[in-house]
Amino acid sequence: MKEIEKTLENKSVRPTAMRILIYKYLAEKEVAISLTDIETAFAKAERTTLYRTLKTFEDKGVVHQIDDGTGIQKYALCEPGCNCDLEQDLHLHFHCNNCDETVCLTEHKIPHINLPEGYIAEDANLVLKGICEKCSGQ
Amino acid sequence: MKEIEKTLENKSVRPTAMRILIYKYLAEKEVAISLTDIETAFAKAERTTLYRTLKTFEDKGVVHQIDDGTGIQKYALCEPGCNCDLEQDLHLHFHCNNCDETVCLTEHKIPHINLPEGYIAEDANLVLKGICEKCSGQ
DNA sequence: GCAATAAATGCACTTCCGTTGCATAATTAG
DNA sequence: CTAATTATGCAACGGAAGTGCATTTATTGC
Numbered sequence: 001m002k003e004i005e006k007t008l009e010n011k012s013v014r015p016t017a018m019r020i021l022i023y024k025y026l027a028e029k030e031v032a033i034s035l036t037d038i039e040t041a042f043a044k045a046e047r048t049t050l051y052r053t054l055k056t057f058e059d060k061g062v063v064h065q066i067d068d069g070t071g072i073q074k075y076a077l078c079e080p081g082c083n084c085d086l087e088q089d090l091h092l093h094f095h096c097n098n099c100d101e102t103v104c105l106t107e108h109k110i111p112h113i114n115l116p117e118g119y120i121a122e123d124a125n126l127v128l129k130g131i132c133e134k135c136s137g138q
Numbered sequence: 139m140k141e142i143e144k145t146l147e148n149k150s151v152r153p154t155a156m157r158i159l160i161y162k163y164l165a166e167k168e169v170a171i172s173l174t175d176i177e178t179a180f181a182k183a184e185r186t187t188l189y190r191t192l193k194t195f196e197d198k199g200v201v202h203q204i205d206d207g208t209g210i211q212k213y214a215l216c217e218p219g220c221n222c223d224l225e226q227d228l229h230l231h232f233h234c235n236n237c238d239e240t241v242c243l244t245e246h247k248i249p250h251i252n253l254p255e256g257y258i259a260e261d262a263n264l265v266l267k268g269i270c271e272k273c274s275g276q
Numbered sequence: 277g278c279a280a281t282a283a284a285t286g287c288a289c290t291t292c293c294g295t296t297g298c299a300t301a302a303t304t305a306g
Numbered sequence: 307c308t309a310a311t312t313a314t315g316c317a318a319c320g321g322a323a324g325t326g327c328a329t330t331t332a333t334t335g336c
Contacts, residue, residue, distance in 0.1 A: 014303080016313070035293075046315050051294075056313095069205045069263055071323085072293075094257060110264075111249045118271025119232060125207055126248075126264045133256025152332080154284065173322075184286050189323075191284095209294090210322075277336105284331070291324080302313070 011060045018045060022053050023062070023077075032066045032074035032093070032102040068095040068102040069127050076104050090124050096132035103132065149198045156183060160191050161200070161215075170204045170212035170231070170240040206233040206240040207265050214242050228262050234270035241270065 004023050005015040013019065025041055026033055038050045054075055057063040063075040064084040078084055090110045095102045110126045142161050143153040151157065163179055164171055176188045192213055195201040201213040202222040216222055228248045233240045248264045 014312075016302090018314080048295090048316080049314055052313080055295095067205075067207045067209075071205075071209060071211075073209075092251065094253070094259075097260065105254070108251060108253075111251075113230065113246065113249075113264075113266060115232070115246075115266065116243070116271070118274050119266075120269040120274055121232075121266045122235065122268035124264070124266050126251075126262070128251060128253065128257075128259045128262050130260035131258040133254065136256050136258055152283075154332090156285080186287080186324090187285055193324095194284095280333105280335080282331105282333070284329100286329075287327090289325085292322090294319105294321090296319075297317090298315105299317105300313105300315075302311105304309105304311070306307105306309080 008062065011062050013056060013060045013062060018049060019053055019056075022050065022057075026063065026075070026077045030103060032068065032076045032104070034072050034074045036072070066093055066102060066104070067125055067127070068093055069129065070095065070100070070102075074102055079106055082106075090126075092126040092128060094132060095127055095129045096135055097129055098131055098135040101132065102127075146200065149200050151194060151198045151200060156187060157191055157194075160188065160195075164201065164213070164215045168241060170206065170214045170242070172210045172212045174210070204231055204240060204242070205263055205265070206231055207267065208233070208238070208240075212240055217244055220244075228264075230264040230266060232270060233265055233267045234273055235267055236269055236273040239270065240265075 004020050008015040035051055039047055058065055064078050066074040091104055091106045092108050092110055093102055094105055110124045115121055142158050146153040173189055177185055196203055202216050204212040229242055229244045230246045230248055231240055232243055248262045253259055
């Protein structure tokens with residue numbers, strides 16, 4: 001358990017009780033988590049606290065934000081050594097139209113795209129949608 | 139002007155005055171348009187009408203919806219011969235972090251991705267973010 | 277052309293989610 | 307121990323999407 005505290009401190013996030021719980025929650029799930037998910041899981045806690053915890057995690061590089069096209073912001077723990085801000089580290093995400101879950105495919109990087117003259121790319125987001133392995137029955 | 143009416147009728151959308159106006163508006167802009175944009179441009183019209191017009195256009199394949207990661211739904215006219223529902227026709231979109239506009243790069247298709255075992259892709263969305271040609275000063 | 281039918285529009289709400297302001301509690305630094 | 311910083315709790319706001327229902331407008335069958 002002290003593990004988590006250290007991880008948070010390394011990223012200069014004060015390891016409060018709530019933050020440790022949320023970190024643990026994120027760690028057990030392999031899918032991208034929305035604020036509403038966390039709200040449901042921690043029904044007793046304040047929405048704002050959860051909200052700000054996620055924002056803090058995001059700012060400090062504990063999680064990365066995922067836009068999976070549902071219009072709902074989701075988050076997932078950064079892998080050790082993840083540099084989500086660097087273009088090379090941009091992995092793609094898969095959103096299942098059946099179970100509505102989104103997963104990081106961290107080994108699949110976004111291919112480089114040759115843009116027309118004048119366009120400067122700084123960031124990219126690629127989401128594939130379809131049926132995930134769980135739902136395709138494999 | 140009868141052009142537009144025919145286009146709409148071809149897609150089995152009744153060419154009402156409002157719809158023709160909105161179509162014209164979309165046609166002059168080369169960028170993706172949000173409901174709010176249209177609301178501003180047609181301040182006198184009812185929000186719901188504009189909203190439902192866009193939905194109708196989308197249903198009937200007059201426009202395609204664009205998720206550019208801003209969290210705001212945008213729309214752009216389908217090119218003649220556009221099959222936005224087919225995977226092969228998925229082009230990418232570019233969102234400018236400076237002027238906040240989003241454009242279709244219709245010639246740039248989304249590259250094919252090899253997914254892990256069990257994943258079935260049905261749809262894809264690729265958005266590049268950065269500085270567009272207008273803003274990069276070219 | 278006229279009544280019956282269907283489609284489009286207008287108006288009033290609702291809901292969902294993200295976000296902010298401010299007071300209080302807890303933690304850390306001096 | 308006190309002052310200063312940071313986290314939390316509570317209340318409220320705001321934007322955007324969406325729905326229900328009455329009314330107007332257009333279309334179809336006669």
